[in-house]
Amino acid sequence: MTTLMAWRNLRQDPIRFAATVIGIVFAVVLISLQTGMLLGFMKTSAGLVENAGADVWIMARGTSNVDQSGLLNESAYYRALTVDGVESVARVVIQFSGWKRPDGGMESVILVGFDPRTGMAAPWNIVEGSRDALLAPNAVMVDRLYADKLGVSKLGDRVEIVERMAVIAGFTSGVRTFTQSPYVFTSYNNALRYTNVEHGGASYMLVKAKPGVEPAALAERLGAVLTKEEVLTTSDFASRTRQYWILTTGAGSALIMGAALGGLVGVIIVAQTLYSATVERLAEYATLTAIGAGTGYLNRIVLTQSLIAGGIGFTVAAVIASVLAASSASSPAAVLLPPLAIATIGILTLALCAIASLLAIRKLYTIDPTSVFR
Amino acid sequence: MIQTPESLIVEDAVLTYGKGEFATPALRGVSLTAKPGEVLLIRGPSGSGKTTLLQLMGAMKEPDKGKVSICGTPTTGLSQKRLRAMRLNRIGFVFQFFNLLSSLRAWENIAAPLDIIGMDRGAAEKRAKALLAEFGLADRADHFPKQLSGGQRQRLAVARAIAHDPPVILADEPTAALDTENGQAVAQILRDLAVKEGRIVVLVSHDHRLEPMVDREITIEDGRVVEERGPARPKSNALRSTLSALIEARRAASGDGRGGSGARQEGPRISSLS
Numbered sequence: 001m002t003t004l005m006a007w008r009n010l011r012q013d014p015i016r017f018a019a020t021v022i023g024i025v026f027a028v029v030l031i032s033l034q035t036g037m038l039l040g041f042m043k044t045s046a047g048l049v050e051n052a053g054a055d056v057w058i059m060a061r062g063t064s065n066v067d068q069s070g071l072l073n074e075s076a077y078y079r080a081l082t083v084d085g086v087e088s089v090a091r092v093v094i095q096f097s098g099w100k101r102p103d104g105g106m107e108s109v110i111l112v113g114f115d116p117r118t119g120m121a122a123p124w125n126i127v128e129g130s131r132d133a134l135l136a137p138n139a140v141m142v143d144r145l146y147a148d149k150l151g152v153s154k155l156g157d158r159v160e161i162v163e164r165m166a167v168i169a170g171f172t173s174g175v176r177t178f179t180q181s182p183y184v185f186t187s188y189n190n191a192l193r194y195t196n197v198e199h200g201g202a203s204y205m206l207v208k209a210k211p212g213v214e215p216a217a218l219a220e221r222l223g224a225v226l227t228k229e230e231v232l233t234t235s236d237f238a239s240r241t242r243q244y245w246i247l248t249t250g251a252g253s254a255l256i257m258g259a260a261l262g263g264l265v266g267v268i269i270v271a272q273t274l275y276s277a278t279v280e281r282l283a284e285y286a287t288l289t290a291i292g293a294g295t296g297y298l299n300r301i302v303l304t305q306s307l308i309a310g311g312i313g314f315t316v317a318a319v320i321a322s323v324l325a326a327s328s329a330s331s332p333a334a335v336l337l338p339p340l341a342i343a344t345i346g347i348l349t350l351a352l353c354a355i356a357s358l359l360a361i362r363k364l365y366t367i368d369p370t371s372v373f374r
Numbered sequence: 375m376i377q378t379p380e381s382l383i384v385e386d387a388v389l390t391y392g393k394g395e396f397a398t399p400a401l402r403g404v405s406l407t408a409k410p411g412e413v414l415l416i417r418g419p420s421g422s423g424k425t426t427l428l429q430l431m432g433a434m435k436e437p438d439k440g441k442v443s444i445c446g447t448p449t450t451g452l453s454q455k456r457l458r459a460m461r462l463n464r465i466g467f468v469f470q471f472f473n474l475l476s477s478l479r480a481w482e483n484i485a486a487p488l489d490i491i492g493m494d495r496g497a498a499e500k501r502a503k504a505l506l507a508e509f510g511l512a513d514r515a516d517h518f519p520k521q522l523s524g525g526q527r528q529r530l531a532v533a534r535a536i537a538h539d540p541p542v543i544l545a546d547e548p549t550a551a552l553d554t555e556n557g558q559a560v561a562q563i564l565r566d567l568a569v570k571e572g573r574i575v576v577l578v579s580h581d582h583r584l585e586p587m588v589d590r591e592i593t594i595e596d597g598r599v600v601e602e603r604g605p606a607r608p609k610s611n612a613l614r615s616t617l618s619a620l621i622e623a624r625r626a627a628s629g630d631g632r633g634g635s636g637a638r639q640e641g642p643r644i645s646s647l648s
Binding site: 001002004005008009011012283284287288289290291292293294297369370372373 | 425428429432434435455458459461462463467469473475476477478482485486487489490491495546
């Protein structure tokens with residue numbers, strides 16, 4: 001009967017109920033979008049590392065993220081090949097560069113020169129053209145999300161990269177970058193023409209382990225040989241890259257603060273409306289206490305009210321947030337809301353509503369049953 | 375007066391609000407006994423201590439001195455939890471302004487104390503609807519309190535008070551908010567709860583219309599009993615033996631001095647009223 005009373009109490013004041021639910025919806029949508037953006041950034045920032053197909057990355061010491069690295073010389077390549085458990089090693093160039101649009105405007109891009117022989121660091125999610133097309137001189141591939149930004153629309157469009165001609169040979173879909181500089185894929189040999197990297201050198205040496213070889217163990221063995229370089233497994237380098245972009249740039253904390261603010265607003269709205277609703281019904285709660293109801297019985301009514309409001313608010317908010325997340329699929333800033341994230345936010349919403357009910361519950365403890373007599 | 379274990383007994387109760395120079399004595403040594411099958415009326419001017427006395431008899435607070443015993447169990451020294459349990463098991467309350475739960479339908483209001491006790495919903499609904507029928511409110515079972523007249527609300531409140539079959543009914547100005555016809559009907563119901571069902575009924579009221587319905591009257595002034603009158607209605611030998619049988623049945627049904635449903639009279643308590 002406590003659930004029935006909770007539901008009827010809410011329904012008896014539809015305006016207050018609606019205001020509570022709307023407040024929760026706004027708060028949960030805000031929390032969901034901030035969380036979704038954070039998850040999107042986490043995926044995007046390390047997307048190149050995780051999609052390169054390598055087990056181990058060799059890089060210049062002190063490299064903080066995949067988009068900004070020093071240079072390795074050719075010897076690192078051959079020394080890596082000597083290590084037991086290495087199946088293949090690929091030279092990969094990843095460097096910021098200048099892109100001149102056909103209309104003359106300049107854009108910053110990140111050039112990714114992959115190794116055609118091993119396929120490591122090659123573009124993924126190719127929707128037009130092919131990986132092999134990038135073997136042609138000056139052939140490059142960009143993502144559809146950034147086509148407008150880069151001033152291209154179709155295969156064969158011509159642009160300039162650091163004053164050298166480049167031809168669009170393909171498009172990917174959903175290959176985002178955390179920075180505002182889109183990835184431009186090309187072959188390793190083409191990349192040498194657009195950068196200051198000498199033949200044989202590279203930004204990274206990507207290592208594929210032989211079947212059955214643990215990447216962590218291989219990275220340790222490589223590290224013992226490549227003492228002047230830094231060697232990390234793919235997962236470690238992805239973590240480092242995420243940490244750099246999400247935490248050190250402040251982007252992550254801004255998103256987390258935004259989500260926390262949403263939660264705080266939600267708690268305040270629910271706490272305030274629930275408290276005032278409880279105060280208005282103190283006489284009825286006192287009657288229940290006089291009859292013999294314990295505080296647990298009364299608490300259940302108030303707690304259930306908050307959970308009902310939270311449940312309805314969350315359901316509406318989850319639909320809105322999911323639609324917004326789906327609509328972000330075609331934008332450079334992805335909002336990722338997988339089912340686990342939505343479920344977690346749902347649990348968080350109910351927990352926050354339960355916390356918000358504490359203020360009203362505290363009021364219940366002050367009820368004096370003798371107040372039922374004038 | 376014979377004090378049976380089932381009686382509601384107040385012995386030399388003293389209670390003072392505040393301390394030191396702000397101390398306000400509410401009760402200055404009140405003693406009284408209310409027996410099963412008896413309607414006791416407590417009267418007195420405002421501030422005389424009637425409500426405080428009702429709070430003591432309702433196991434809502436303890437006296438500073440003296441003793442209150444409800445059906446053989448003293449309230450002194452009991453925890454709030456035990457006091458709540460005592461209210462829940464032994465006392466039914468009727469209030470001047472009904473104190474119904476606005477969000478619950480009529481039958482749900484009656485089922486509320488049963489839910490608190492832990493009775494399952496089906497049994498509580500059955501019991502509540504049976505009581506509604508007894509009180510002439512069967513066709514109002516699904517109405518909310520605001521959809522009922524004053525008389526219907528008070529009858530509903532009385533039905534709620536006896537839903538869990540308590541041996542003691544405490545009524546605070548039960549007829550003050552009712553017109554004459556409804557007031558008399560409610561007063562008759564309360565009298566029947568005592569006389570026909572062997573409950574203890576204590577009324578606090580200024581309503582003179584209640585006087586013919588009560589067995590004894592106690593007048594309180596300045597926290598003291600200043601007058602005791604009664605019995606106003608000497609019981610016949612037949613009624614005495616009926617009452618004894620009811621009390622015995624209640625004792626046998628509960629085993630702890632509490633009332634049992636076996637003692638309750640079945641059948642309509644009221645036919646038709648607005």
